[in-house]
Amino acid sequence: MKAPQQPHRRQHQRLDLRMSAEVRTANAAFTATTRDLSEGGAGLNAERPLGEGEEITLGLFLVLDGLESDTPPLWVKARVAWASETDAQGYTAGVRFEVISDEQRTWLRQVLAQLGTEAKA
Numbered sequence: 001m002k003a004p005q006q007p008h009r010r011q012h013q014r015l016d017l018r019m020s021a022e023v024r025t026a027n028a029a030f031t032a033t034t035r036d037l038s039e040g041g042a043g044l045n046a047e048r049p050l051g052e053g054e055e056i057t058l059g060l061f062l063v064l065d066g067l068e069s070d071t072p073p074l075w076v077k078a079r080v081a082w083a084s085e086t087d088a089q090g091y092t093a094g095v096r097f098e099v100i101s102d103e104q105r106t107w108l109r110q111v112l113a114q115l116g117t118e119a120k121a
Contacts, residue, residue: 044058
């Protein structure tokens with residue numbers, strides 16, 4: 001007899017962060033905004049829908065004081081874990097980073113540390 005499955009728990013703490021993002025799917029490219037971010041994934045708000053299970057390439061752009069930073073964006077492969085329509089005629093989705101290098105993980109950690117500190121100030 002199999003043990004009951006435990007509910008999926010996030011491995012990484014998510015931080016409420018608004019960042020500019022670019023989503024590239026097999027058929028389109030469009031902008032989005034992060035709702036939250038962690039080392040393992042992100043919550044997105046967008047004007048276009050994403051499909052659950054869809055593979056995307058996500059570009060995250062660091063914006064400080066309303067200006068895009070000189071820090072190069074992070075481009076990472078991700079998969080849509082869930083997606084839904086919002087009340088405001090927009091869409092929201094949660095994506096899980098699929099392939100992430102040590103260099104990309106370092107970028108994420110630095111941004112999360114920097115912006116997390118600013119959010120608490």
